[in-house]
Amino acid sequence: MGSYILKRLISAVPVLFGITVIVFLIMSMIPGDPATAILGSYATPENVEKLNRDLGLDKPLVQRYFIWLENMLTGDFGRSFSLNRPVLDEILERFSATLVLAGTSFVLCAILGILAGAISAARQYGLADKLITLVVLIGISIPSFFLGMMMILIFAVKLKWLPVSGMYAIYGGGDLPDLINHLIMPASALAAVATGVVARMSRSAMLEVLRQDYIRTARAKGVRERRVLMGHALRAAMVSIIPVLGIQAGFVLSGAVYIEMVFQWPGVGRMLVDAILKRDLLLVQGGVVFVAACYVLFNIAVDVAQSLLDPRIKT
């Protein structure tokens, strides 16, 4: 197992390397430059050119790439001009906020989605199935940002149950209940679509598995139906659910952008959107590499989980 993980980690290196190339290329294709963004209204072509030179942007693309790559490998992600601080500091700070949000949403979508899908399959065409199908359908059909806006309108502005935005109360908060209080709306808005997808997938995976011969074997053994469903069937269904979870993790991580904007969550997604708009090359590049690395790592974790669950996978 250890060498399998190591092998997967090593195979992730070229992927990450490729990502650095892609992000660098895309960022270099974007018109507008950081100097304009720094200088704001007072950006004259002359000033822009001088500032670009100061920022080292007049060098050839390839040279700039390798300078960046080399610095990054030594742990220096450069300095964000739009935030005027080291890129790495900013990313680390913001990334933890995103992890809290996306992590919570992911756990929510995994637990609720699988549970809903399993119940739905177990009671196929029953009332519970219909109810769940309906809720799931609504979940996957509403844009998360719209859902978020509506939640703010209803639960924060009208009912005043939950705080509108932010991660912690500005004063007198900072503890776990405070965090949870702030998390409820953004996490559920973010989890809505993913939960729907996972629930649908789980339902069909369960139905598929329930047709298998080994389920019949379990029944023929006299195993109780509850265990047949939640043990045998669900476990086997997990083999096809887990990859979906892996993909959903990517969606949740990405979808956090909207939610972070609507709920002013101090996360990395919003930072990256801002950074793209401000042409903050280093921040975008660093941030994307970071997020991508996280995604790749998570997928390795998914594969490892998959191989732990399914002994047939060669490790």
Added chain:
Amino acid sequence: MTFLRLLFRNRLAGLGAVILGIIIILVTITPLLPLPDPNATATANRFLRPFSEGHLLGTDHLGRDILARLLYGTRISLAIGLVSAFFAALFGSAIGIIAGYFGGRIDNVIMRLIDMLMAFPYILLALAIVAALGPGLMNALIAVAAVNVPFFARNIRGITVSLAGREFIDAARLAGLGHTRIILSELLPNVLPVIVIGISTTVGWMILETAGLSFLGLGSQPPNADLGSMLGEARAALITAPHTSIIPGIMIFLIVMSINLLGDGVRDALDPRLKSGALTRPRATTRVDRKGPVPQADQKGLLNIQSLETQFHVGPRIYRAVNEVSLHVSAGECLGIIGESGSGKSVTALSVMGLVASPPGVITGGAVRYDGEDLLDASYERLRQKRGNNVAYIFQDPLATLHPLYKIGDQLVEAIQSHNNTSTKEARTKALELLKSVRIPNAPERLDNYPHEMSGGMRQRVGIAMALANDPEVIIADEPTTALDVTVQAQILTLLDDLRRERGLAIIFITHDFGVVAQLCDRVAVMYAGRIVEEGQTKAVLDAPAHPYTKRLIACVPELGGGRRELAAIPGLPPVVDRLPEGCAFAARCDKAQDACHRGYIPLNGHAPRAVRCLFPEEVV
């Protein structure tokens, strides 16, 4: 057209089609409707509420008519969703097919590239693409399509890999087709339904994503608006004039929901398994719906199947898989059921403990008595207590019938604990004994093996051990050796025979192989088209078959030692059990058939245990 019928059989898909249809009709005729100019501003009339005069849905922040903008916006959103889904599917599928078909290094390189794109947060990728190309609907479309290419590519690659390994691809190569032709004419038609399913289930998602980009201000250019940018523009007035947000929000919801419903319908309709009802959950027990009277107990044997009728109800068709089958087996006895595929032998066996998948299976008549008790009448819990405990099964394919993710030790322990309140430790000890009793070498280590780590023969031994776990009185073995090599088969048969003698088991042994029956069974019943056509002591039946079917079947099996020769084939095919002919089901293939054979009901005649269902038997029984 079967496609449409299947599609609309799903009522939710029908609902989706109706909603989407209405929306599409509305937006198609939008230019003809008496609507105000969607771009005409009247800032003094801004934020009129719905149902205001002249503005059915009110006006937006510039006093523009929301209804008109909504309809025009829907046109754009729908078009974008469809077009981007189409292009994502086009490029994604092309990449996926190429990677999947050629495999090896090409596959590796392509899939690594896809991995890279997938690891790139997709909204940022879209955002960066739009930032690079400039805002505008076309660019948003390109971005949305581009970020979805990887998902199609991955999906289609998976399908292609499984198809590329299929034999018809090899056949095409042998027929002289080159790679391009194989991809286009052999692979593509098979992948196409999957692509269509992919499109139909992602259009909704694409619309959501485009809406997201527009919401961020990267979509359509003013004054035009798609639904997403309508939402984005209205966001500032969410609290003051919520209708400006809620109306486009609901529209997006309706479109995406109806597309999803329809997409699900398309997926199900294109999925061949749906036709066979394979996507419905089998119940814990087979449905019993006995029309006629329940046969009286007649004290035959330990397990007594009386006039069993099991059918499969698939749509309007009724497959009479088992028809009026009566069998019984006593302790220490081995009963063979022999027949070709589709003869109903397995269904008979599975009906005993209610294991026929239901739907579509229904037991429509007869009784199954264990020790006098009618199992078809028993509650689920009562039946469950009997399963494995009194009547145990051994199935055909030991790889498919053992749970692939549980260690075999755990599966044995589970079998024991389902009927006994033993501790796991005790159960494990028992499991070890069981493995030893079926003569598995290195039994203690084998407990921790997964099924796939064992050979076919060893797996089948585990299957037998599991059947023995609770010392059942009856074992039903459903072609337990068919998937095994001859040398292994010989070992398994010996094992079963030994167990029967040692434990006094009653065995029902289902097979299509006369050699096996001859070696193992005391009595044999021959099934054809859901009925027993002949039964008797094994030797009697084999030595002097009475039914022409039995006789000819024995004749056409080559026997080792016969040398090179012409075989006595039976012409024709067995009838399909949803269209059974009147009279004898074998009559059409029988060279002795006469007019009487094609008429009426032909009973099973003879002196027990010998009986034959034939008007003109080969032997008198």
Added chain:
Amino acid sequence: MDLINWTRRGLIATAAASLLTGTFMTTAPAIAQTPEGVLIVGQIAEPKSLDPAAVTAVNDFRILVNLYEGLVKYAPGTLEVAPGLAESWEISEDGTEYTFHLREGVTFHDGTPFNAEAVKFNFDRMLDENHPYHNTGPFPLAFFFSAIEETVVVDDLTVTFKLNGPYAPFLSNLAYPTGLIISPAAVAQYGADVGRHPTGTGPFKFAEWRSNEAVVIEKNPDYWGDPADTEAVVFRPITDANTRVAEMLAGGIDMMVEVPPTALSQFQGEGFNIVEQAGPHLWFLILNAKEGPFADVRVRQAANYAINKEALVNNVLEGTADVAAGPTPPAFAWAYNDDLSPYPYDPEKAKALLAEAGVESTEITFYVTEGGSGMLDPIPMGTAIQADLNAVGFDVKIETYEWNTFLGEVNPGLEGKADMAEMAWMTNDPDTLPFLALRTEAWPDKGGFNSGYYSNPEVDALLEKARVSTDQEERAALYKEMQAIVQEDAPWVFVANWKQNAVTTDRVGNFSLEPSFLLQLQNVTKE
């Protein structure tokens, strides 16, 4: 049956769980009231930096002016220059030497003394490329002080700026946040990171900056003047206007600036106060006078007539702006030409002018931005303008750009790309905008912001003259003349002068907005 039981149990458990969550939500301390003595301000964005020399955004200035002070400042309620860290100053006869006498006994928050050396350090850091801390930049607004040839420390409390020529806006520029004085010791200690460790002399001192959550500043107990009236101020960046409004309504913040016009009506009831203040702001459309239909002055005038500015400011902007008459905002009261009245909304006249000009094509490419400082709902504005122009016979096509791209497109000039672009400026001196954006010498290729290529030698002469005059009355006369000419020439469509607004809860007292758009919170109280 077991099968039914367990699913039922599952459903009950789920229901119970959701009920629990429900009760948790209702019983949890609903939104805590913001604490007493702490003012929570909803900002429009995360500050870029808190180094006064490094930032350009009003959003950042709003924090800076509470942490730092400059030699001079704008007198409350006006754009007139008043003493700040300098108690008094003299200007040499020829207008090239400014000598400041500094306040005694002022210390920075880090305890180091404020003195003439500190002043020199600040200006040298920005202007002298060889200064050891010049690399803590870039300093995008350093050109405000490009007239300074040398900063001379006369004695500990006296400092003299030697200019390379007379430069009328110099004092006004010193009062601008770019002229705020930062502690040299802090710059030395933190280097480029000093923007995260702001150290000034102001009534508040920096406490904490949580990325994208809050910048917290606390009362400075050692302040030389009247101490602040609140214990602390928290600036929360809430970029989404809608969320900002929601926070305000839900009680999460005490004060918000730049209230979206559409949301203003929400705050008209009890519990909130709306504060307004006109400022030196102009929202206009740059017209490409070099080529295309707008090369003809009659077409430019037609555009000015065609656009219903009253409707724009009253409806689209919900009264948060006044109709602009010319290039100089009325907030510069002394330099504003009261005789001018805005182009009236007269579509018929516009049509007549268009007909008279007889242009062949009325196709107009219109650059619209998605946001940007002072841009006041640019997309709805642009859309409404498009509708008005189309109504008189123009054919306007909008292209939207995100702010930085927009600047990248507009600042180098519209030639060959567009006929019209949105623009807004907030300035501190009547000189700035026309000097940088209307002179012939300010065409983009010469390093200015005259992206529409307007050129009128008379205007050029007036502006050059006003800039070197040290007599305010003379300057006023020159500016007034310039305004009349420019209005007639219509190089721009003059649309709106923003009345900046803010909303506070009624727990906030003693608050007013400054015409400078800065947010002086020293005397604000919070119950």
Added chain:
Amino acid sequence: MPALKFTNLSKTFPRAKPLFGKARAGVRAVRPMSLTVETGETLGIVGESGCGKSTLARMLVGLLEPSSGQIEIAGKALDTADPAAFGRLIQYVFQDPISSLNPRKTIRQIMETPLKQLHGMDRAERSARIGKIFASVNLRKEFLDRYPHEFSGGQAQRIGIARALAAHPKIMVLDEPVSALDVSIQAQVLNLLADLKSKFDLTYLFISHDLAVVEAVSNRVIVLYFGAVVEIGKAEDIFNSPKHPYTQLLADSAPVVGRPLKAPEQKDSELPDPLNPPKGCAFAGRCIYASDLCRSTEPELRVMGENQLAACHHPI
């Protein structure tokens, strides 16, 4: 001239290189083997699962690249560059009749492909030829416009055979052509194959795990075990007087009516592990006659009795 001749033909499937350490030896699915098939002969190839019989067959028809060795058909070495060249000489009938037919094509389309691709026939020629072939495999012409799923296993297998015939090959490789069929259908197909052989002058390589079937159709039989030939002999001799203990075991294991049930070998014997092949004779672990010699030296194929060869140190 022999119809088919191959020398030292072998196939080794490479295994993924581990992260550390050197590359592992591949799995030797087919060990180097040489064989000649005479024109008009039916050569039966028999063996249990995993013995390499399908790998061998797929190499012969060019679906798999051999690791070593040459294939000669009618005296000419096969050119791998042109897959169509293979197709005209040698054809393949698949085990699973349904899965070898493209589910999305009509039978006519399936049948036309080899005629068009391999023989370049025009529409009329194709139609005539398909008619002839269909008649010879006892299929009705109206089947041509149906799709594969509409057919039973036996019919589908006839279609598979018809398709192989359409290529007009000299040699047909039949890979378990009847093992998926019911016994009553199996006999039909076997009889049909025998008819076709004489009618079209074909040479058959008939692969099966069913000894009785192989015996019933073959002139000569080779027995494969663990990727290698262990015995070659005439069909009538090989099971009646096997020389190799493995052949003996196979013969004894087949259930035969009238023969009492007995376990022909030790109950705990296991097959050799292809990832870790034993030294010497691969069958030694299961063989009652095995000696130290067997466990150390691989036996060569030797002539024993008339026209019978076996690879055994201790032949029966």
